[in-house]
Amino acid sequence: MIEPTDPRLSVIGTGYLGTTHAACMAELGFDVVGVDVDPVRISSLAAGETPFFEPGLEALVRKNLESHRLRFTTSVADAAATADVHFICVGTPQLPGANTADMRHVDAAFTGLLRSGIRPGALIVGKSTVPVGTAMRLARRLDSEAPGVELAWNPEFLREGFTIDDTLRPSRLVFGLRPEPARAQLAEALLRRVYATLINAGVPVVVTDYPTAELVKLASNAFLATKISFINAMAEICEATGGDVTAMSTAMSYDSRIGGQFLHAGLGFGGGCLPKDIRAFQARADELGVGQALGFLAEVDAVNSRRRAKTVSLAIQLLGGMVAGKKIAVLGAAFKPNSDDIRDSPALDVAGALHRAGAVVTVYDPAAIPNCRAAHPQLTYADNAVLAAAGADILLHLTEWSEFRELDPTVLAPVVASRIVVDGRNALDPAAWRAAGWAYHALGRPA
Structure with missing residues (x-):
């Protein structure tokens, strides 16, 4: 049961991730405000209409609008004044003409909160997929511009088509926290209050540092993309030899070390996550001087295109x-x-x-x-x-x-x-x- 003393939440960004997160947090009983710079999108959401197709989401939005636990606004100042925990859920698309992630939306969301009078004691929680090092960079901004405001990184692991289930019944929760123990404990305690229902239901929690939390999402997407491209590379071999890749993948899947998930040959992956995330991961590794560690991802991408x-x-x-x-x-x-x-x-x-x-x-x-x-x-x-x-x-x-x-x-x-x-x-x-x-x-x- 959510108590009156429980934190009020804001969700900055109302795409697939943000709208789902806002609706699901309201479903858990929190007071939630969703924020976006697009007035047309906000108007649609306030009317209970989602601007994209996701099974069950529109009904969940309407249910929680009617309960008055969920509302939408274009005012970041409104969110800053009323919420205790702010989830940044904006997109990080591929930068035009480059493989790196476009961080303008994350930086704008962060700046908007700081300029709107975010209260000391508030917690900003990043959920967007970002290059490793982003959280520490933003934390340093907080230290100089908004002392008393904390930052945690809590990556999302959503699958389009299953976002509600993945939010309310996630495979795991990852909390990336500051290196200073006292400040990390405050942020962790607040996150555990937000996710108490899920944690009490047995969802595993991994508490770690900023870079590890950022890397978990990137590594997970890179692994899934690699597995898909691996079986599609085997399809290329089958096409040259007369083999059957479906029989091959079935036989491989019985090995518990391999498993059958994402071992399904076909046209390959697409969407707004896997392709741009593996490219941005490679680009960041190059910047860090360890590009050779992720050199194989170029072939993963190439197999997918082929x-x-x-x-x-x-x-x-x-x-x-x-x-x-x-x-x-x-x-x-x-x-x-x-x-x-x-x-x-x-x-x-x-x-x-x-x-x-x-x-x-x-x-x-x-x-x-x-x-x-x-x-x-x-x-x-x-x-x-x-x-x-x-x-x-x-x-x-x-x-x-x-x-x-x-x-x-x-x-x-x-x-x-x-x-x-x-x-x-x-x-x-x-x-x-x-x-x-x-x-x-x-x-x-x-x-």
């Missing part, structure tokens, strides 16, 4: 080498299922490349079409899979939505011009599609 190019070349090959004027149906546009996020989407990369080669590309996605229309108006869009497939010379399955996995290939067969399917995610049932008269092709598997 899978997209391979899918394009496979489609062109299956069309007889002539793609101009051909009708291509693309199932999937978001970078992953259960999301409308199209940032660095492998599916849209493939669709765009085939369009530039002269194909007529029609895309369907259960959630991402509005974002696609705005970002890629040159493509054609359909309202469902059957309409996308109408008259198609080839069908490409590029985002593994359950809707696509459950498609009946006999329903699509009569509407296409040619029964050729490329399963870019190795998620369809080859036997079912072949039984329906389709020529089934997938990455890393024999035809």
Whole structure:
């Protein structure tokens, strides 16, 4: 039970991370104010409308708006005056023209709090993914500009499509604290009050220093990207030898030291985290003079890019080498299922490349079409899979939505011009599609 003496919270930034964190903290019973510089976004959130698709989040926002535990504002001064703990949840995109992280939003959020009269005794908690060394740099600013305000780093480990569960039932909590024991203890005690419900439910807590907390997130993303690219590199070997990468990964997964998670060959990773995070990690290592330690991440990135190019070349090959004027149906546009996020989407990369080669590309996605229309108006869009497939010379399955996995290939067969399917995610049932008269092709598997 949250008591009147429990801390009031602010969340700076209302993207996937910030909106989810604000709604979930309110669900735990805290008074929470979400802050963003975008008045249109704040107006939508205040009306109970999330500006992006995330399963269950809009309902959770509305529930906690109605309970008056959650509100949204554009005023950082409001947050500074009313909250005791401030979570920085802004984005750190890749800097244009470079591999480094763009820290402008983090620095602006931090500066905004300091200039708005943040109270002594308050705690700023960084959740954004940042280059190692950021927390210590910001802590030094506090020492000179806002003595009495503490800083902790509490990285997020969210998966789009599962953000609510990952916030309310996380695999672990990491608290990065100052090296001075007395000040670290104050920050830790306040964080433990905020996360008491989760900690009492058995969520592990790792208490560490600033750089380790920053590195945990970067290392985790680098490891996941490496595992995905490893099995996709094995798919390249299978394509050259006639092996089956799905059987290979299944056999490997029985080894408990390896496991099966993220060992699924296909089109590769995308989105707003893994690609830019591994590049920023490499760039920071170079700055620190230890770039050779992360040299392998360049090949991880390269393998990922090659899978997209391979899918394009496979489609062109299956069309007889002539793609101009051909009708291509693309199932999937978001970078992953259960999301409308199209940032660095492998599916849209493939669709765009085939369009530039002269194909007529029609895309369907259960959630991402509005974002696609705005970002890629040159493509054609359909309202469902059957309409996308109408008259198609080839069908490409590029985002593994359950809707696509459950498609009946006999329903699509009569509407296409040619029964050729490329399963870019190795998620369809080859036997079912072949039984329906389709020529089934997938990455890393024999035809």
